Amino acid sequence: FVENELSQPVETPRAATFTPWPRAQYPNPEQLIKDYYQEINNRNYEKAWSMLTEKFQQSGCSIAGNDPFQVYKNWWGTIREVEVITAYLQAWDTNPAEVYTTLRYHTQKGETSEVFNIYRLVTDPAKNDLKIDEVR
Secondary structure, three states: OEEOOOOOEEOOOOOOOOOOOOHHHOOOHHHHHHHHHHHHHOOOHHHHHHOEOHHHHHHHHOOOOOOHHHHHHHHHOOEEEEEEEEEEEOOOOOOOEEEEEEEEEEEOOOOEEEEEEEEEEEEEOOOOEEEEEEEO
């Protein structure tokens, strides 16, 4: 805060905060979404699971005391394939970064549905990696 001539505190404008990862040192956020669904499609559930933050793993997959990974694996077992139709990073100057996606799900029962999701990505600085933290 700075004081104006009337001695009233005034908030100093803050500089823009940019996404805290150098682009060259982390995966492309749009490609991360594509890679995630490639792992799902290849049934590499452990690898796909590792692309999620622990917070998202617990909040998205905890059901009545069941093992969250087993819940996750069982749900994806009902899906035959996921097509990533679009994946667009909205801006490099936000944190978490938001990637808007359009996905087409093909179930084991032969049903197809298209959904629009917003993926919020955060950094894992220890591994120079990005993680999916939330999907809305």
